[in-house]
Amino acid sequence: MEHIVFEIGLAIALVAFAGLLSGRLKFSVIPFYILIGMAVGPHAFHWSVFDLRFIHSAPLIEFMGRIGVLFLLFYLGLEFSVGRLIKSGRKIVVGGTIYIAINFTLGLVFGWAAGFPLEETLVIAGITTISSSAIVAKVLVDLKRTANPETEMILGIIMFEDVFLAVYLSILSGLVLSGSSTLGGVLLSAAVALVFMLAVLIVGRKAVPLLNRLLNIRSNEAFLLVVFAALFIVAGFSEKLHVAEAIGALLVGLVFAETEHRKRIEHLITPFRDFFGALFFFSFGLTIDPKSLITKETLWLSLAAVAVTLVGNFAAGMLAGRSAGLSAKSSTNVGLTIVSRGEFSIIVANLGKAGGLLAVLQPFAALYVLILAVLGPLLTKETKAIYRVVGKFIKFDSDQRSVQHK
Known part of the structure; x- marks a missing residue:
């Protein structure tokens, strides 16, 4: 621990190098952050004379990465509006149901077709x-x-x-860890998560006049401290209720977006978003063991799962978007933007490990997430080109909510 500051400095230098390299190559920076994290993580190959692995500082970098997720989601909420979100409640429920139904069903079918037992299949889904x-x-x-x-x-x-x-982890942990799961516990977890999110949105919107007065602070230092306090308290409390802390951060951003101080918050929060956000992806790379990704079973299983996910996401995004009245092009953006997999997939895989399930689940999840973390930003950036290519095979009717095959 005596060299912790030096290790953190090296980590920041490597992240900066990755950012500069991606800028020169004009490619999404996210894969570079993840790959360079893999190259210097605790599991990476090391030289006997010079060991550049981040072992002592890894827990601290991981925590800083968690902060990065909070800032990323908080900023995203600031760019949106809780009013628009509440008005679109029905569309979101329909779209979310379509998305989950298609992708979860495909996950179950994939796990079954690959020959996995029931519990492993549920983890893969x-x-x-x-x-x-x-x-x-x-x-x-x-x-x-x-x-x-x-x-x-x-x-x-x-x-x-x-x-x-929240619901699925309750069911899965009951099956995998204890062999049972009560209906009451599952319903309670779902109700708590839903009530918490609705309460923050509704109460937060009612409290906008109060927030406008509370945030009328001249000092930027005091202003940021108040904003940060709200962000971390709500995000931390949401985690206690088994709602992802990132969602708590998103909710705070949605509420603050309604205030007259939104532009000031955005301006002051941007450097924190960029710095800690970069460390999140770097810390994610630190957790991946490169040696576990090169087995034949892991490779083919991951590639097949990626193919299934790409098809499922495109179909789900198209159907969800069209159900909300979006154009075919915007619906394509929906499916391709949310194709990336990451922190939540790793959480589910770790649950399988804790339950003593097949060892292939963790390396499979790591490689699957890594591939989609690379492909996701690239596909999102090229949605216009993908829309044109797909349009050669599928006829999109801009006036109707249906998609007809040629």
């Missing part, structure tokens, strides 16, 4: 269903799409996924 809130937020901000019409549906699906995740 969980891994392949839930999007990465952090990556989605980063991509939307980087591509300046926060004001796009489809962003409303994307945010809604992210929140809907969290309710599903």
